[in-house]
Amino acid sequence: MPTPSAPPSVSSDTSARSALRRARFTIVLGAYNGEKWLADQLASYKAQTDTAWDLWVSDDGSTDATRDIIRAFAAEVGPDHAVRLIRGPGQGFATNFLSALCHPEFPAGPVALSDQDDVWHPGKLAHARAGLGTGGPVTIYGGLLRMTDAGLQPIGRSHPPKRPPGFGNALVQNVVSGNSLVLSPGALALVRRVGVPAGVPYHDWWLYQLVSGAGGSVVIDPRIVVDYRQHGQNTMGAHRGFAATLERAMQVLGRDYGSWIATNIAALQAAENELTRRNRARLRALTAVPVRPGLARMRAFARAGIYRQTRLTTLALYIAAALGRV
Template sequence: MATRNGAAHLPAQLASLAAQIHRNWQLWVSDDGSQDATRAIILDFARTHDVRLIDGPQRGAVANFMHLLCHPELPPAPAALSDQDDIWLPDKLARAVTALTRTDAPVIYGGSSVHITNNDKPVGTSPKWPRGPSFENALLQNVVSGHSTVLNPTALDIVRRAGVPAGIAFHDWWLYQLLTGAAARVVLDTQTVLHYRQHTDNVMGSFRGPLARRLGLMLDGTFGGWMAVNMAALQATDVLTPAARAKIETVLTAPRRLARALNQTGTHRQNRADNAALFAVAVLGRI
């Protein structure tokens, strides 16, 4: 769990962790310099639960989560990412552990969620992904939301070998890219396993909003910047399959013919409207 000034909703999240039917867990918390009661709430919870509290790097939530995942003392066990203000349903961990322990090969798990406001009002659900997960999809889109992500030990080892990448905008998108690029299996659970609290300043949430908003982020270069940083970080690792590395090189070496390169590599988003918008922007040279 990565925390920063989360006192308002943290008690409810901790209570939901305590209510898990899967009881064999340890909570690791990296606190990024909270100025409210966050640390006191965590220390109180630690009186009755197994908790390890460490200091975060204070470089934002992405760096904080990656700091946790790559901490040298983190046990080589299944690792579940947790936001500080969500509410887990009692079977969340149990469902993930069941899915992850069926193989020693790398697996990343993502569950479905009900989206709620700061006042706990339901406002939607997590999207469905008709084309399924793949590395070709991961290069352009994240379908494994960080608030539901769980890694098995083999997947966690890959993440730790790759280290903390510089400049990435979203840790969950990075995990999806990195692990599918390393031939990990992706399990997308259609069962609702948590309530995810949405925020008005959620950048990736905005990108998942109306098509016009996503198109704006493509046209103004924001999305292209994300892609460039992620692909450079992927190239710097030694965990990718040769096929994944070749796809990245094809895309990066054809900036003036990006639409053709995307088509050639099978790179895609999940729906036709998004794909059409992306290819149009690529043809215009705006990515």
């Protein structure tokens, strides 16, 4: 069974766990010109062993048959599974997901995020329900991935984080894959209180930051729960092996990474009231020192307890801080 990354600072609530056992999942599918891939993903919803789910689809301006496919699926599953199709804001995949979560009519309860081109394993929702139950009322769950080619032939897999998830990691790295990510009802309520932050580059990274920053639980399931299709059009591709680790280390030294960190920190500052006292202090320690070359910035990272999952990429991060890149 999956275990929380650390004892949550938000106390466990027996009634919340009881409600979780009875709750229906809302699957949020972010869609954009997905007609080539949707059939497999939609079929995997129907194959779930946990059948208590409904579906919201936020279509971000598709010009193909995506919307027609969703309407046909709604008719196919009938009254057993409510299907809601909404129009996305047309501002990219991250805002598409976050705006759906913050839609004024979005239902309370646990939420499972879904990409359009993957295939869920039959036990995904059941494992997520169990995993959420091991954390506190505010919990984010993620599972592992089997990478496949475009024809769904296996070509690799992901692995659990080497170091415990937490806010010090979330500030500079995401370890909760968006296509396996599930929010507890309390985590969804947190997201809705904060609203849609401006310009955050990745919705899953932001959700990891927000939940861990608020003292919630981060549960990483050691089981593979999703087939992650690699077809050359993915927003984010898979990263495997030493070469990928080296590539990530070089990415940390690049300009885009520093821009992502700055945008995320600005969003966290706007949501500071939702963070724990300790994490507010860590954020302030990091932001008190300007982004400019020198050891002061690197020391600020150390005081805030910032780390990535490997020694190489953590070293690259601290070098980037000393160079004034982050």
